Structures are given as C-alpha cells and as structure tokens.
Amino acid sequence: MLRRCSMSHFFIATVVISTLISILGQQRPWTTMLPQELLGLDLRFDKNATTMASTDFGRLTQVLPAAVLYPSSVQDITTLVKSSFSSYLPFSIAARGHGHSIHGQAMAHNGVVIQMGSLNHTHEIRINVSSSSSDFYADVGGEQLWIDVLRATLRHGLAPPSFTDYLYLSVGGTLSNAGVSGQTFLHGPQISNVYELDVVTGKGKMVTCSKHHRSELFYAVLGGLGQFGVITRARIALHPAPQMVKRTRLLYTDFSAFTRDQEYLISLNIGEGFDYVEGSLIRDETEIDTWRSSFSKKDKEKIRSLLAKHHLIYLLEGTKYYDTVTAPTADQEVDLLLNGLTFIPGFAFKNDLLYVGFLNRVYDGELELRHKGLWDVPHPWLIIFVPKSRISDFNEGVFKKILKRNSTMGPVLVYPMNRNKWDERMSAVTPDEDVFYHVGFLRSAMHDWEYLEDQNKEILSFCVDNGIKTKQYFPHYTTNTEWKNHFGPKWNKFIERKKSFDPKGLLSPGQKIFTAMPWQWK
Numbered sequence: 415m416l417r418r419c420s421m422s423h424f425f426i427a428t429v430v431i432s433t434l435i436s437i438l439g440q441q442r443p444w445t446t447m448l449p450q451e452l453l454g455l456d457l458r459f460d461k462n463a464t465t466m467a468s469t470d471f472g473r474l475t476q477v478l479p480a481a482v483l484y485p486s487s488v489q490d491i492t493t494l495v496k497s498s499f500s501s502y503l504p505f506s507i508a509a510r511g512h513g514h515s516i517h518g519q520a521m522a523h524n525g526v527v528i529q530m531g532s533l534n535h536t537h538e539i540r541i542n543v544s545s546s547s548s549d550f551y552a553d554v555g556g557e558q559l560w561i562d563v564l565r566a567t568l569r570h571g572l573a574p575p576s577f578t579d580y581l582y583l584s585v586g587g588t589l590s591n592a593g594v595s596g597q598t599f600l601h602g603p604q605i606s607n608v609y610e611l612d613v614v615t616g617k618g619k620m621v622t623c624s625k626h627h628r629s630e631l632f633y634a635v636l637g638g639l640g641q642f643g644v645i646t647r648a649r650i651a652l653h654p655a656p657q658m659v660k661r662t663r664l665l666y667t668d669f670s671a672f673t674r675d676q677e678y679l680i681s682l683n684i685g686e687g688f689d690y691v692e693g694s695l696i697r698d699e700t701e702i703d704t705w706r707s708s709f710s711k712k713d714k715e716k717i718r719s720l721l722a723k724h725h726l727i728y729l730l731e732g733t734k735y736y737d738t739v740t741a742p743t744a745d746q747e748v749d750l751l752l753n754g755l756t757f758i759p760g761f762a763f764k765n766d767l768l769y770v771g772f773l774n775r776v777y778d779g780e781l782e783l784r785h786k787g788l789w790d791v792p793h794p795w796l797i798i799f800v801p802k803s804r805i806s807d808f809n810e811g812v813f814k815k816i817l818k819r820n821s822t823m824g825p826v827l828v829y830p831m832n833r834n835k836w837d838e839r840m841s842a843v844t845p846d847e848d849v850f851y852h853v854g855f856l857r858s859a860m861h862d863w864e865y866l867e868d869q870n871k872e873i874l875s876f877c878v879d880n881g882i883k884t885k886q887y888f889p890h891y892t893t894n895t896e897w898k899n900h901f902g903p904k905w906n907k908f909i910e911r912k913k914s915f916d917p918k919g920l921l922s923p924g925q926k927i928f929t930a931m932p933w934q935w936k
C-alpha cells in the first residue's frame with residue numbers, strides 16, 4: 415500500500431526534534447529531516463503558510479497541508495514533484511493559484527501546496543505577447559491572473575477571446591476546469607483557446623504539449639481538474655481587442671420567451687449578433703439594488719413595479735463590442751437585433767462601457783462586498799450545465815419552487831452555450847446535447863451555510879428524480895461511483911491518463927477523484 419503522508423511524518427518528527435534542538439539553541443533544525451533535494455526550496459512549515467493554504471474562496475472546507483512551497487522557478491516545482499515521485503514515502507501535492515476553489519480542490523491534506531503566485535515574484539517576465547504568420551498569442555505563466563493577462567495584451571491592442579466573469583483567477587486554475595462566461599457560446603470555453611502548454615507531470619517532468627505534440631497530455635490537462643500535471647505555461651490565443659462595449663439588458667416574465675431569445679442569439683455567427691450573452695434571475699427588491707451601479711433611479715422604479723406583479727423576472731444581458739471605426743453603426747446593429755426579440759416592450763436598457771470595465775465588472779462587486787464585510791464569507795456555490803431540452807422543467811421545479819422557499823443570497827446566472835465549441839478529447843465534461851445552459855447559484859452565506867448546501871443537494875436530487883441529465887461545473891463528489899457517472903464515457907480514458915501522467919496519484923487530492931482507486935494501491 416502506498417503511503418502519502420510522509421510530509422506530516424517529517425513535520426511531527428520535526429516539531430519534536432526542533433523543540434529539543436532549539437532548547438540547545440540551534441536554528442532551523444527541520445531542514446536536517448528533509449530529503450537532500452528539497453533543501454534549496456522555499457518550503458514553509460509554519461502556521462502562517464499552512465493556514466493560508468488550508469482555506470479557499472468557498473470557506474466550506476479546511477484542510478491543513480504539512481508544508482507550502484513558494485516556488486521561484488518552474489524547476490522548483492519539478493524538484494518537488496520528482497522528490498515525492500521517487501520517494502518510498504510519497505506525499506500529495508496541489509497547485510494553488512488565487513485560491514478560488516469552492517470545496518477544497520486545491521488543498522493537500524498533510525501534503526504540500528504549491529503557492530503558484532510565488533513564480534511571479536522573480537525578475538522573469540511571465541506574460542509575453544507574440545505573433546506568428548497567422549495568429550497572435552501570449553505565453554503566460556500558469557500562476558498569472560487573467561486580469562494581468564488582459565492588461566498586458568491590451569497594450570498590444572489584443573485580448574483573449576474568452577473569459578470568466580471574474581478575472582482574478584489564475585490561468586492554470588481556469589484551464590483545469592474550462593473557463594466559461596458570456597463569450598463561450600461564440601469562442602468556446604477558455605480551454606478551447608489554448609495553443610500549447612508546459613506541464614509538470616506527476617512524474618516530476620516538465621513536458622511541452624499541444625494538439626500536435628504529446629497531444630494526449632494536452633487534452634488530458636485541459637479541464638483535467640489538476641489530475642495530470644501542474645500547468646506552468648499556457649500559450650493563449652489573442653484577438654484584436656475592441657475599445658468599448660454596448661451593453662443591453664432585456665427583461666422577461668415569460669421564461670420561454672427568455673430562453674427562445676437567448677438560444678436565437680447564441681445561434682448567430684461572429685459579427686451577426688452579440689459578442690457576449692448571459693442571463694440571470696431577478697427575484698426580489700434587493701437584486702435590483704445590487705445592479706445599482708447601472709440602472710438609473712427611474713429604471714429601478716419601473717423594474718420594481720414589474721417585480722411587484724410578477725415576483726420572478728428574467729434578465730438577458732448582451733454586449734456588442736465596438737471601437738472608434740465601428741461606433742457609428744454599432745447602435746443601429748443593436749437596434750436591428752432587438753427588433754427580432756420578444757422582451758417586454760419598454761424594458762430594454764442600454765449603456766456604453768469601456769471594454770476593460772465591462773470585463774472586470776465583478777471586481778466592482780467585490781469591492782462593494784468587501785466594504786460590507788460580505789466577501790470573506792462561505793460560498794456554497796452550485797454551478798451546473800442543464801440540457802436545453804429540460805431547461806423549462808428546471809425553471810418550473812427549481813427557479814419557481816425550490817428557490818422560492820427561502821432567500822438565497824447572490825446572483826443566479828442562466829445562459830446557454832453551444833457544445834460544438836467544446837472539444838470532446840478534452841477532459842472537461844458537458845451534457846450530451848448541442849445546446850446546454852449554464853446555471854450558476856453564486857451564493858454568499860452570512861452565518862449558516864449548511865441550509866444552502868442542502869438546497870444545492872435538493873436541486874441536484876430534483877434533476878435526478880426527473881431524469882434531467884445535468885453535469886456539474888466545478889464538480890464536487892466524494893464517491894467513486896459519482897465520479898464515474900460524472901465522466902460517463904470519458905471515465906476509462908480519464909483513468910488511463912491518470913496512470914500515464916500521475917501513476918502514483920500525487921496530484922490534486924482535494925478533488926477526491928482517486929482517493930480509493932483499487933489500481934492505485936497495487
């Protein structure tokens with residue numbers, strides 16, 4: 415049987431011995447307990463470091479690692495992984511970007527958490543913009559945050575085509591999931607916009623991979639939940655960036671009109687419709703106020719009176735990109751588009767925003783919530799993909815019934831995506847339908863969060879009981895059967911890839927995918 419806790423053994427032995435030795439007045443005695451190859455690394459065992467790495471944005475789980483690695487080079491990471499891989503007492507390892515997992519996915523119980531942002535504290539420039547004969551791209555460190563990638567590429571008039579709603583997430587982190595937002599219908603998730611990766615595999619080797627070279631590793635890692643390697647560099651596709659966006663928000667009380675319009679909008683090709691399409695629920699007065707930054711006082715009154723009559727409003731948000739050259743026609747194009755839609759007459763709200771301001775919109779929300787002390791709180795989020803054929807049943811059962819029973823803080827996002835923008839060879843999982851909806855319950859809990867997690871379970875049970883075949887985004891499961899069901903036809907391949915790239919099962923134990931895999935113990 416493999417044992418993966420030696421770091422904690424080191425740690426315990428270390429504490430005992432260090433107490434003894436510090437009585438004798440010597441310094442840093444634990445280093446004598448470490449394998450030779452780890453002596454040169456910035457590996458910290460103190461409470462400050464381990465406590466930091468024991469929580470995440472979700473604040474629902476707490477798992478202490480034995481140590482945290484602050485790498486100053488990619489080589490530090492290969493050294494660490496190689497050391498565990500070749501040890502007779504291997505320890506688990508998890509890469510941590512900005513710490514925005516929900517259920518401890520970047521934690522490593524008694525193992526080592528790699529604080530990826532530490533790679534950025536060197537003099538090396540870790541965002542480099544280049545062009546080939548046909549494409550523009552950026553080579554960026556896995557630890558880089560998308561906000562910094564955006565700022566750096568904009569200096570060249572370029573930007574990635576596909577984002578997440580929130581930009582203070584690491585490149586390695588979102589590429590290990592998929593990276594979705596309102597651009598996904600048009601450009602695919604972020605994993606569909608990557609040319610090449612550098613990955614430190616579970617054997618401690620740095621491998622460069624792409625669609626044409628070591629492609630099995632490339633496809634495994636994209637959406638691979640950190641199971642096959644640590645992403646240390648990604649070559650990201652870039653497009654010419656617009657300067658401005660025209661944002662349109664349309665209100666509906668009829669769910670089928672709302673989804674019909676969304677589905678029409680995501681069927682249009684580039685340039686024909688919006689460049690971004692999302693949607694959300696407005697369930698009570700407080701939600702009108704959270705959108706305060708953009709609805710005028712008069713508009714808010716209007717929406718309030720609509721809400722008094724209907725109790726549940728659907729908001730479709732579309733943006734069209736433009737710049738000084740296209741500015742004169744952008745308005746007409748949007749109006750033409752709106753002519754073909756069926757929102758409530760008089761309930762279309764338009765405004766212009768800077769492109770960066772629009773992309774970075776959730777950051778404004780963050781500042782506001784931090785100010786109110788509502789940021790560092792539990793986030794029992796549930797994000798699922800719901801097949802288009804059942805979204806109406808989902809509305810009836812979940813939005814109109816389950817959600818109504820008690821207040822659920824935070825936005826509920828609802829918008830469709832096209833599966834043909836996803837690549838089946840990648841590890842990321844979607845429902846088995848050409849169009850599926852992203853439904854996100856982005857909850858913030860004040861005190862108790864258990865009832866919100868219970869409500870999440872109730873939503874998932876409702877889907878199972880009614881044969882609605884959803885897939886979780888940020889999947890969170892604890893049993894082997896659930897993971898097998900999640901990956902479905904991709905499960906066997908996922909296991910094969912695990913055997914090839916992380917045969918000792920060292921990486922990202924917080925996902926709890928390979929916690930009790932029979933093959934691993936042989």
Ligand code: ZME
Pocket residue numbers: 579580776779780783824825856858
């Ligand atoms: C914790 C929080 C998330 C507060 C606002 N948000 C968000 N608001 C709107 N869209 C989002 C979002 N988080 C992801 N997408």
